[in-house]
Amino acid sequence: MVMMADFHFTEQKLGNDLVSSISGLLDSINVPNLLWGNYLLTVYGVPTIVDEAAFVIPDDLTQVAFSSLMSAGFLPCNQSSGCPHSDTLRVPPAFKHLHINDELVVSLYRKSDVLWEFEDLRYLPEKNPDIMIASDDRLPSASLGRGRGRFSSHPCTVKLPCAVRYCEALILLLCRDYDSSYETYWLAILSYMLEYVDGTDILDENKLQEGYRKFYHALKQGDPEMYSMLDELRLSLIEERRLPMIND
Known part of the structure; x- marks a missing residue:
């Protein structure tokens, strides 16, 4: 496996x-990155279709990251409005993407769009409880019907948000995108986490912060009051100025 700045894309298959x-x-050009999207879900153990390798990066480094990936051989998008990865009605689109082939892409998400409450990725301590390495033994192994699971390569440098912080981010996104077409998308992702990851070594609901935990538990139990709990959390976050404007 070729790593660092000498990597060049030559139609390799999308995989670990x-x-x-x-x-x-990205690491080699000092662009800190966290795995995101459906590929992240499969590492957590969620069985889902993967059509991208997605990463969250600092906002001000998106252009240098994009340029480096293009220089490495990934393909610019020439499909304009016909590209499913640019369809804003389907799912929240990435800030930028390049193609692996017609169907598969490398996507870059701005931190402020999806993980705005996360610490600055450039100044994370080496051992941070909110971050996992993709080969961490606490992650599940690959299993039929359970996603790809953890990476087997050692050493592994791919980083991802821990499942607890990821679920909190999903709930924040639910609150931000309230009453929009994206709300259903985030709720579906959170439901997958509940179905396939909750109760495993990486996701204990008791480790969620209180406001998030209340809604998470209600969703888990199918409590009809869960939406009023989400509204309550959302209003609290608005009062605390912790929610960015949708599509800001």
Whole structure:
């Protein structure tokens, strides 16, 4: 597996090796990155279709990251409005993306769009409880019907948000995108986490912050009051100025 700045895309298949190489390339140009999207879900153990390798990066480094990935051989999007990865009605689109082929892409998400309450990625301590390495033994192994699971390569440099912080981010996104077409999307992702990851070594609801935990538990129990709890949390976050404007 080729890593770091000497990596060049030559139509490799989308898989752990390619994801590791992309992450390594970003690391080599000092662009901190966290795995995101459906690929992240499969590492957590969620069975889902993967059509991208997605990463969250600092806002002000999106252009240098995009340029480096293009220089490495990933393909610019020439499909304009016909590209499903640019369809704003389907799912929240990435800030920028490049193509692996017609269907698969490498996506870059701005931190302020999805993980705005997370610490600055450039100044994270080496051992941070909110971050996991993709080969962490606490992550599940690959299993039929349970996603790809943890990476087997060692050493592994691919980083991801821990499942607890990820669920909190999903709930924040639910609150931000209230009454929009994206609300259903975030709720579906959170439901997958409940179905496939809750109660495993990486996701204990008791470790969620209180406001998030109340809604999470209600969703888990199918409590009809869960939406009023979400509204209560949302209003509290607005009062505390912790929610950015939708599509800001």
